[in-house]
Amino acid sequence: MKKIYFLIILTIVFVCIFLFSKLKEEKSIKIGFVGALTGKYSVLGNAMVNGVLLAFEENNYELNGRKIELVFKDDKQNEELNKQIINAFIEDDIKIIIGNVTSSMSKVSMSIINKVNDMFMISASSASNEFAGIDDNFFRVHVANNTQRFDSFSNYIIKNNYKNIYGIYDPHNKTYSMDYLLNLEKALILKKENSFINYASSNDDLTKLIENLNELKPDLILICANSVDTARLVQYFRLKGLSIPIASSEWAMTPSFIENAGKSSEGVIFNIDYNAKADNLVYKTFVKKYLDKYGIYPSMFASKAYELSNIIIEMLKKGKETQIKENILAKKEFDGLQGKIIFDDNGDVSRKFNTFVVVNGEFKKVDD
Structure with missing residues (x-):
């Protein structure tokens, strides 16, 4: 009889451990980042990582009682490696991906992601017009290279x-x-x-x-x-x-x-579509936080990575990680660091562009 009781208790313990681990998994939201973090393209990738980390750090890596896990991967601007990373994200049940640094690598990623209905990818830099006007799982806060942009x-x-x-x-x-x-x-x-x-x-x-x-x-x-x-x-x-x-x-x-x-x-x-010397309060506050954390001024790509991270955070507060696309399209208009970010039905945005010239080692805005 004691042996039966022991087996029952042991079974209950194992069931509790299993349920607790599953509950812990459900509480965690994994977000993948894929981009060039080494080599000559890393100037963009590392700046974006900085922007992403700052945004999620401000929320203590937690939303609605669920922990946020950020998974950073270096694609090394290599197509085969990039494919491996995306497939690994899928196997790890990661539904939200920030990336890529370049349009060429984003194209590789989307060839896989668009076959998975509940995945979503958003970029701070991929600007190829090849992605524009398509109802897919790829959004961006960077303007597409269309004729209007120019x-x-x-x-x-x-x-x-x-x-x-x-x-x-x-x-x-x-x-x-x-x-x-x-x-x-x-x-x-x-x-x-x-x-x-x-x-x-x-x-x-x-x-x-x-x-x-x-x-x-x-x-x-x-x-x-x-x-x-x-x-x-x-x-x-x-x-x-x-x-x-x-x-x-x-x-x-x-x-x-x-x-x-x-x-x-x-x-x-x-x-x-970015002014490093913009003087609006939201942007200046961001710059101060960035300077305090990293000791350098943010680039456009750090700023846009911060913006897209805050969009993800806002959407996660409203719904599941599998509903990011739908929630963005439902709202469409978001507050950016330098004005509104407005998505169209295909996840493309428009922004105001200005011309700059290097003068005495600085980017100086000029009249168009």
Whole structure:
């Protein structure tokens, strides 16, 4: 009889342990982050990690009595590794993913995620227009490279009489870089301006690139590449005596660009939906918190990662992690650090863009 009692008690204990562990699992919400955390693209990835951590830290990694677990993975800008990470997230029952750093890697992730109905991914930087206008599981707080996004930049180019533009793209993130150049070109053509005179890769032989530029004599060189490669190209062009005006995409507009390019960065033009010197209270409060925690000023990508994290937090307070997409679309309008973030039915956003020029080692806003 004692043996039977012992077995009953032992069974009850095991059942309680099992139920307690299951309950603990249900209380935990896992959120995955996938992006470049090493290598030349890590300037974006590490800034985003900082923004994400700050937002969830402000909520003590807990929402509605449930713990938040953040799982950070480095995709190393490698397609196969990226696929492994996404599949591991799926196996670990992670429903919310923040990523990727580049559009090329986001494309890889979405090829898997879109086959899983209850997963949701949101990006702070992937801007390829290839993702726009699609009812899928991918949202972003970064504006797509559509012709409307380039309205202010094309006006600036026309105003400054840059008729012949030479485009340079990053071949390792072609989904974004060529998309950026082609859609700016379309915006200019719609305003009766010229097509670009040539396209080249940022990996092309620099000697031949200089020869081609000297031969074609463009009015403007437009580089769409990461901050490291953009700085390398700008510095090389200036050392070789090229005085042609240079513009770059917002991808390169980080403090590291000025640090790497040095004096050669002077006069480089950027068109961006972010102002590092904005003086509204919400943004200034965020900057202070960021400075106190990390000892550096936030980049656009740190700020946008913070914004999207707060959107996730707000939505999790309203419903389950499998309902993020539906809850965002139900509300659509959110408070950002520098104005409203408004999602359309496909998870794309619109923002106001301004033009900046590097002056005395700083990004200075100019009139369009």
